[in-house]
Amino acid sequence: MILVVGGAGYIGSHLVKELVETKEVVVLDNLSTGHRSLVDRRAHFVEGDLGDKAVLDKLFSNYPIEAVMHFAANSLVGESVQHPYKYYQNNVANTLTLLHSMIDHGVKNFIFSSTAATYGIPNVELIDEQQPTQPINPYGRSKLMVEQILSDFADAYDLHYVVLRYFNAAGAHESAEIGEAHDPETHLIPIILQHLLGQRPKISVFGTDYDTPDGTCIRDYIHVTDLARAHILALNALLSGEKKSATYNLGNGKGYSVKEVIDTCERVTGRKAVIEYTDRRPGDPARLVATSEKIYHELGWKAEYGLEEIIASAWKWHKKGFIGK
């Protein structure tokens, strides 16, 4: 059985939907940002907090858990600058409690959701895993701290782990039964689509004077279903003993500017956006694009969905409308 912590969130719920096809799954989620209705009905569900050791100990005693996949975190860069305590408490301290309970119960396999924000401001076109990790905000630092803890736990307690550094997760499940549902929404693609549905009066483009061809920021958008597949490959590599520890980037290897993303949304939906150009948003690097060659060579993963397909799947989901919780 696999424990998915944060399985009611955006990325976690997509992983659960794939994972229940082959494994027994139990989800732990406190529903602070996740939604019970996003969790596949075939998974067991426990509402609780990953910082609560008693809840964790009970979970590990009640279920024969062979691996933990950990998606539960706060993940907004701007908020992390204003409320670092929240980020270090939830993302670092609570994860430590989870790891402590795992070790107590002899559970040795762990898959961790990390982020491109661990790299800070890169000075290369394509970021590989060897690039220095110099995060520029508490969110990125909180994720990097856990990566360092994992390395120490591997040495001391024989923990086996895979760290997955996501670039810009986007899109929705092909069924449109689950998708992105943040409140408040801050991410580019859902904001554009909500605007094109008439739910927002306009789109703000944050900064037009970056050192990029059209002056707007470039990101590497990766379909959430591609992310889910990578997790399953990583899990199988841990369970089979093929891998003891590894860190991988998960991206498409192609960068799109904010303007290009808006153009693509207009093309896919056949609707025209009202755009306002504003100042830069603090903490945004000009360009973040991954090479994911390492996971391709080691586990055979590569992204299958391009930007148009990502947007088309998100559009189907947003058009349906989602009533939370």
Ligand code: UFG
């Ligand atoms: N943007 C706009 N207008 C908006 C929203 C976003 O112009 O209304 C721009 C941002 O400035 C950025 C790009 O669109 O240049 C993408 O922004 P998102 O908020 O969608 O995503 P981020 O790249 O900021 O964040 C993502 C993940 C974070 C992670 C970060 C790493 O969501 O969890 O990448 O830098 F930390």
